[in-house]
Amino acid sequence: MGFLKNKLAVVIIILSVTFLSLIGYSANRGKMSFVENGVGATINSVQGIFYKGFTRIGNSFQFITNISDVKAENEQLKKINSEFKSKELEYDTSIKENERFRKVFDLSKQKDEYNYVGANIKGLTGSSFMDGFIINKGENKGIKKGMVVVTGDGIVGQVSSVGDNWANVYCLSNENIAVAALVKSTRDNNGIVKGYKDENNKLLAQIERLSLDSKIKKGDVILTSGLGGIYPSDIKIGKVLSVHEDKGEVMKTAIIEPYVDFSKIEEVFILVQKDPSQIKY
Structure with missing residues (x-):
């Protein structure tokens, strides 16, 4: 060679x-x-x-000789892309959070006889939201058993028990909860909303005790009626999915999809009655 x-x-x-x-x-x-x-x-x-x-x-x-430069540039681009995605997620989260708070603010202007005490969810009291959940506010913030719990989308449920800095809440989907309700389009106000679970275990609600001649129909909005003095009137509950007649009981019932998605709640607000001197008329 x-x-x-x-x-x-x-x-x-x-x-x-x-x-x-x-x-x-x-x-x-x-x-x-x-x-x-x-x-x-x-x-x-x-x-x-x-x-x-x-x-x-x-x-x-x-x-x-340029490989090291190319690798450095790729690492820099990956870092920039990661930072961009993080900023995008933060922005999206902020937008959704602002939207939730805006809805609660609108509700507070409509119902200004209450203070709205915000609380975060700490965990479930059972295996699902149907059993209830725990919040991080209690007697130290004026929370009492029986107080109404809401989000900007509508009724969540009711405080079921209270500790010093925690409380248990029953969701509307819980069968222990009953809410006096009315049909917005017809103003039928003799209905009672209770928790309901369909054949797919989806958490819904059901309005009962409507008269057979009620004009309730699919798509109607269901609101709190204010009867009984527990829940304020005209707070959104849900939308009618289907209507059923029970001629044996001489009444109509309707299945409702609540406006609040109980499986996606991030924070709630407890309605605490203001001192009468604080209320603006």
Whole structure:
């Protein structure tokens, strides 16, 4: 192998010397002979091969030296992309949070005889929201058993028990809860809303004790009636999914989808009656 390399080098040197001699000689003649032209073409081809080879090698070395720069740029881009996604998530969370608080603010202007005490959910009292959940506010914030719990979307339920800095809440879907309700479109106000679970275990509600001649229909909005003095009037409960007649009981019932999605509650507000002197009329 070494012999072949040496031999090739000798041939290249001889060809190069010959080519240079021909160039000098041709410069005086002005025109190349056929042999000169052939030798020149051969040498140029050999030189071209070596030039291209060295160019590829140079480009390869340049690529290798740039790998670290490319990796650094990729890492920087990944970091920027991660930061962008984090900012996007924070922005989306802030937008949703502001929307929830705006709804509660609108409700507080409508029902200004209450203070709205915000609370976060600490956990469930049972296996699901149907059994109730625990909040991080209690007697130290004026919370008492029986107080109404809401979100900006509507009625959540009622405080079932209280500790110093915690309280248990029953959701509307709990069968222990009963809310006096009315149909917004017809103003039928003799209905009672209770928790209901369909065949797929979805947490819904049901309005009962409506008269057979009630005009309630699918899509109607159900509100609190205020009867009984526990729940304030005209707070949203849910929307009618279906209506059923029970001629044996001489009444109509309707299945309701609550406006509050109990499985996605993040914070709630407890309605605490204001001192009468604080109420603006």
